[in-house]
Amino acid sequence: LPLGMGNPCLATQYHTLQSSPVISVSSCHQTGYSLQNDNHAAPGYYLPHGLRPNGAPALESPRIEITAYSQYPEDEVEESSSEDHTIKRGVNSIVTLTLPNAEGYRDPSCLSPASSLSSRSCNSEASSYESGFYNYDNSPQNSPWQSPCVSPRGTSSLLSCPHASGPAGSPHHSPSTSPQIGALAEEGWPTQPRGSSGGMGKRKYSFNGAPYRQTSCSPNQSPTPSPHGSPRVSITDENWLANTNQYTNSAIVAAINALTTDGVVDMGEGIPIKTRKTMLDHSPSMSLKVEPGGEELGPDGELCHEDYPSRMALKKENYCGGFLDVPQHLYSWSKPKPYLSPSLPALDWQLPSCSGPYNLQIEVQPKSHHRAHYETEGSRGAVKALSGGHPVVQLYGYMESEPLTLQLFIGTADDRLLRPHAFYQVHRITGKTVSTASHEVMQSNTKILEIPLLPENNMRAIIDCAGILKLRNSDIELRKGETDIGRKNTRVRLVFRVHMNQPNGRTVSLQTASNPIECSQRSAQELPLVEKQSVDSYSATGGKMMLLSGLNFLPDSKVVFVEKAQDGHHLWETEAKVDKDSVKSSTLVVEIPPYRNQRISSPVHVNFYVCNGKRKRSQYQRFTYLPPNVPIIKTEPNDEYDSLGTSGLPIHSKPYYSQPRLTPILPVADPDACLVGGYPSCPPHHAAMPSTSPGSSPTLHDLSPVAYSKCLPNSPTHAAPPGSMVPTIQESPGHPNFAHPASPDHNSSLGMLHSQGSPNHLNSPGPHGYHPVYANSSPSSSPVSHPSTPSGTAESPFVQAYSPSQAQAAASSVQTGGSSPSLLPEDASPPSMAITVKQEPQELDQMYLDDGELPEKMCTNAWCESLHLISI
DNA sequence: ATGCTGGAATAACAA
DNA sequence: TGTTGTTATTCCAGC
Numbered sequence: 001l002p003l004g005m006g007n008p009c010l011a012t013q014y015h016t017l018q019s020s021p022v023i024s025v026s027s028c029h030q031t032g033y034s035l036q037n038d039n040h041a042a043p044g045y046y047l048p049h050g051l052r053p054n055g056a057p058a059l060e061s062p063r064i065e066i067t068a069y070s071q072y073p074e075d076e077v078e079e080s081s082s083e084d085h086t087i088k089r090g091v092n093s094i095v096t097l098t099l100p101n102a103e104g105y106r107d108p109s110c111l112s113p114a115s116s117l118s119s120r121s122c123n124s125e126a127s128s129y130e131s132g133f134y135n136y137d138n139s140p141q142n143s144p145w146q147s148p149c150v151s152p153r154g155t156s157s158l159l160s161c162p163h164a165s166g167p168a169g170s171p172h173h174s175p176s177t178s179p180q181i182g183a184l185a186e187e188g189w190p191t192q193p194r195g196s197s198g199g200m201g202k203r204k205y206s207f208n209g210a211p212y213r214q215t216s217c218s219p220n221q222s223p224t225p226s227p228h229g230s231p232r233v234s235i236t237d238e239n240w241l242a243n244t245n246q247y248t249n250s251a252i253v254a255a256i257n258a259l260t261t262d263g264v265v266d267m268g269e270g271i272p273i274k275t276r277k278t279m280l281d282h283s284p285s286m287s288l289k290v291e292p293g294g295e296e297l298g299p300d301g302e303l304c305h306e307d308y309p310s311r312m313a314l315k316k317e318n319y320c321g322g323f324l325d326v327p328q329h330l331y332s333w334s335k336p337k338p339y340l341s342p343s344l345p346a347l348d349w350q351l352p353s354c355s356g357p358y359n360l361q362i363e364v365q366p367k368s369h370h371r372a373h374y375e376t377e378g379s380r381g382a383v384k385a386l387s388g389g390h391p392v393v394q395l396y397g398y399m400e401s402e403p404l405t406l407q408l409f410i411g412t413a414d415d416r417l418l419r420p421h422a423f424y425q426v427h428r429i430t431g432k433t434v435s436t437a438s439h440e441v442m443q444s445n446t447k448i449l450e451i452p453l454l455p456e457n458n459m460r461a462i463i464d465c466a467g468i469l470k471l472r473n474s475d476i477e478l479r480k481g482e483t484d485i486g487r488k489n490t491r492v493r494l495v496f497r498v499h500m501n502q503p504n505g506r507t508v509s510l511q512t513a514s515n516p517i518e519c520s521q522r523s524a525q526e527l528p529l530v531e532k533q534s535v536d537s538y539s540a541t542g543g544k545m546m547l548l549s550g551l552n553f554l555p556d557s558k559v560v561f562v563e564k565a566q567d568g569h570h571l572w573e574t575e576a577k578v579d580k581d582s583v584k585s586s587t588l589v590v591e592i593p594p595y596r597n598q599r600i601s602s603p604v605h606v607n608f609y610v611c612n613g614k615r616k617r618s619q620y621q622r623f624t625y626l627p628p629n630v631p632i633i634k635t636e637p638n639d640e641y642d643s644l645g646t647s648g649l650p651i652h653s654k655p656y657y658s659q660p661r662l663t664p665i666l667p668v669a670d671p672d673a674c675l676v677g678g679y680p681s682c683p684p685h686h687a688a689m690p691s692t693s694p695g696s697s698p699t700l701h702d703l704s705p706v707a708y709s710k711c712l713p714n715s716p717t718h719a720a721p722p723g724s725m726v727p728t729i730q731e732s733p734g735h736p737n738f739a740h741p742a743s744p745d746h747n748s749s750l751g752m753l754h755s756q757g758s759p760n761h762l763n764s765p766g767p768h769g770y771h772p773v774y775a776n777s778s779p780s781s782s783p784v785s786h787p788s789t790p791s792g793t794a795e796s797p798f799v800q801a802y803s804p805s806q807a808q809a810a811a812s813s814v815q816t817g818g819s820s821p822s823l824l825p826e827d828a829s830p831p832s833m834a835i836t837v838k839q840e841p842q843e844l845d846q847m848y849l850d851d852g853e854l855p856e857k858m859c860t861n862a863w864c865e866s867l868h869l870i871s872i
Numbered sequence: 873a874t875g876c877t878g879g880a881a882t883a884a885c886a887a
Numbered sequence: 888t889g890t891t892g893t894t895a896t897t898c899c900a901g902c
Contacts, residue, residue: 371877376897381876431875467876473895474884487885487894521879522894 344499344509347409347446348419351497351511357397360498360510363460364392368529368551372424372470372492372519382429382464383494383517390464391514393496395453404453404498406461408438409446410468411495412484413516418495420446422476423486424519426494427467438465445479453498468492468519490520528552528610528618535592537603537624542594545579548621553588554612556580561593561608561623572596576608595625602627 345351353360366383373380385391393406410424425447428440439450449466453459473486494514499507534547548559563572574596579589588610595604607620 373876374896378875378877429875433875470896490894520894521896 344507347411347443347448347495348417350417351509353510353512354397355508355510358500358508358510359396360496360512361394361396362391362494362496362512362514363394364389365515366391366463366494366517368515369518370468371521372468373427374470374472379427379429379467382434382467390462391466391494393461393463393512395459395498395510398453398455398459398500400500401455403455404459404500406451406453407497407499408449408451408463408466409443409495409497411493411513412489413491413493414489418493418513420444420495421489421492422479422482422484423471423473423489424492425469425471427469429465429467434465436462436465463494466494468517470519491516491518493517528554528557528612530610530618530621533621533623536622537626538592539628540595540598540600540604540625541628542592542625544592546590546592548588548590548610549586550588550610550618551586552612553583553585553610556612557583557588558611559588559590559608560611561606562620563596563604563606572606592623598628600625600627 364385364387367386370383371380382390395404395406398404408426410421410426411418412421422445426449427447428438428449430438436451441448441450447469451461451463451465453461471486476482476484476486493516495511496513497509497511499509501507528550529552530548530550532549535544538544538546557578559576559578561572561574561576562570565571572595574593576593577591579591582589595606597604604625606623606625608623609620610618
């Protein structure tokens with residue numbers, strides 16, 4: 001406790017910490033929210049022991065009230081610490097936990113759940129579920145920093161509820177409330193009228209009547225289980241559970257961790273923090289989110305943690321299937337719990353796809369488009385493969401007879417490091433058409449589908465049980481700590497992880513990510529995508545036919561060649577002739593137009609894109625015009641601005657990609673990244689693939705530079721695309737290793753410490769770095785087993801891998817970027833310009849959100865700068 | 873009746 | 888501040 005407690009914020013920040021949700025809990029000051037009530041309660045943070053995060057004095061002790069369903073015995077609920085008092089309210093169902101400084105805590109609860117509910121109202125139960133998710137979240141994503149502090153504002157509703165009053169208040173509660181919290185809240189205040197109408201009603205309904213999901217076991221998942229709400233309990237689940245032990249180590253571990261972790265943590269986490277804003281619900285300020293910094297929870301703990309709390313509270317756990325039964329006492333803050341869980345790497349940590357003999361591979365990639373469904377909709381089915389089948393993942397090199405658990409979650413597909421996608425969740429698909437059993441667990445705010453990897457199946461799994469759920473941007477963006485923007489952030493990747501316990505007690509964790517998957521309705525249908533071009537360069541005279549392969553080409557598609565100056569302004573643009581008669585959805589033949597200047601003395605890099613309408617353009621593809629008479633490209637010197645006036649191509653003749661996007665991005669900011677510098681420049685394939693956008697084409701992702709821009713304090717985690725990642729790992733210099741490793745220790749606290757210790761890390765770009773090493777720590781005692789050897793890092797797969805490729809890519813991109821500019825026309829400014837990071841806006845458009853951010857980020861890093869210099 | 877889709881209408885945004 | 892084009896969400900309908 002102490003540790004973590006000490007500075008929750010810090011802890012939170014670190015992923016590492018993760019483990020203890022608690023920390024996160026810490027909460028922030030309450031800042032207040034204002035409105036509502038919060039006042040009542042002390043807005044304090046909730047600290048487990050009264051500690052405050054940030055050192056601020058703790059306010060009152062908050063308490064958590066939990067409503068139990070009748071089903072669950074009240075008993076189960078406990079008060080945690082001595083401090084807490086449990087109170088029962090109403091009938092069986094309600095139990096109150098008092099936490100110190102609970103209020104803040106409350107807020108959160110209110111928030112999310114309610115909001116969700118309200119907003120959509122009742123309708124979707126799903127929403128509620130979601131909310132559940134959300135609530136928990138403390139996701140790592142959130143920036144750690146923030147996280148810690150959560151401002152409780154919101155609470156008002158429920159928790160605070162008391163006031164909350166009526167309708168308004170109630171609403172909050174009801175609906176969404178996540179079971180956990182929500183439940184608490186509502187139940188807690190059963191007396192109060194709920195007021196609200198429908199939405200509430202429903203939820204309430206649920207509460208009362210059917211306990212949410214109770215049926216399902218979702219304890220863990222609890223909230224989550226099936227997002228849809230449909231609680232399906234599939235047989236599978238059960239089966240799964242049965243097997244669970246085998247399969248879900250991680251889950252268990254997580255759970256354990258959760259438990260073990262300091263009680264505090266739990267508390268914190270438990271507290272639902274996030275609220276979502278629902279529209280309606282909350283009143284104005286509700287959002288409280290407390291975030292616990294917790295998201296961070298470490299890797300593992302997380303799984304359960306968030307849920308965990310809820311569960312705990314509810315006691316679902318028990319029913320959960322035995323997932324974990326944790327004695328209540330564990331929860332209590334007062335007791336220091338042993339830190340059981342081994343910590344599994346946080347979801348945003350980058351992990352290698354192979355380590356030693358092990359290699360986790362995606363044998364069959366998912367289709368590049370999959371329309372995700374909203375909670376308000378029915379499922380849109382499982383992600384499919386291009387072949388019509390489903391994605392297939394296989395673990396090579398594993399010779400043991402013990403089954404493993406393959407984890408799947410939805411990750412980002414932007415230029416930054418891979419991390420859980422805040423706006424999408426994996427959705428478990430069940431039914432007669434599904435052959436693969438799966439089980440859901442929540443880790444932080446991320447739902448994870450656990451799929452058995454059986455030796456008898458050659459450690460191969462057919463992923464036909466995974467759909468993709470789209471969360472409302474408005475709900476997610478409200479989360480505290482959430483920095484990503486949902487709009488236009490519609491590409492995801494399936495991220496697979498497997499954790500293998502080694503004889504030496506360590507755990508080897510591997511991760512791989514799929515190619516990007518576009519999840520919006522429209523994009524998938526309308527945006528043209530160029531995957532391949534038959535010609536990469538040709539004489540400035542043009543006239544040659546070029547075959548483009550890709551998607552969504554139309555008879556009226558246009559191909560536009562453009563040349564831009566470094567500053568982004570168009571130097572030249574011309575529409576190429578398309579052979580309309582031969583256009584197919586996947587292929588298009590275009591005649592290479594003559595370059596504006598037939599006298600170029602050196603290769604000129606330009607871009608072209610396929611356009612199906614004003615806003616329906618493919619990403620830029622690169623193309624190089626060669627001097628008419630000189631087939632061979634001259635690299636060197638440019639005349640640069642040559643006399644030609646045209647552009648000189650300056651620098652490299654290397655291909656560059658035009659991607660608008662990122663290029664700039666690049667590079668890796670990571671400090672750790674530093675490495676990057678070393679990497680060779682682009683891998684061949686880059687060259688080969690002009691890939692346009694990183695995202696779109698499957699391959700692309702690999703290519704895409706890592707743009708890791710920010711150092712993100714927030715999310716430390718961005719991971720690089722796993723898939724791409726090279727096993728190689730690098731650790732970040734310094735920090736990494738230890739950081740985590742050490743932490744493992746027993747106490748989560750330690751972990752905390754570490755993290756705290758290096759708060760910087762958080763901020764620092766380095767985040768990655770941190771992760772890297774992550775040793776499994778074993779928690780101390782953890783049943784789990786991982787020993788923690790920090791040192792293990794080296795070995796440990798966890799090591800953060802930085803993917804070289806990415807790095808390379810980045811580097812290359814950088815270069816390229818630089819070069820491209822060189823094209824500048826006469827006017828063009830001198831080469832120096834090349835570096836310009838940011839490209840023009842337009843391009844950005846194409847890019848997804850992230851892109852926008854990138855520029856800044858890029859700059860951020862010193863590293864980048866250095867690259868810049870170098871390139872210059 | 874439920875799930876899975878494809879299409880669209882409508883709302884929310886952004887330029 | 889109003890208009891217009893996108894994108895996000897919610898609804899519908901068919902299988």
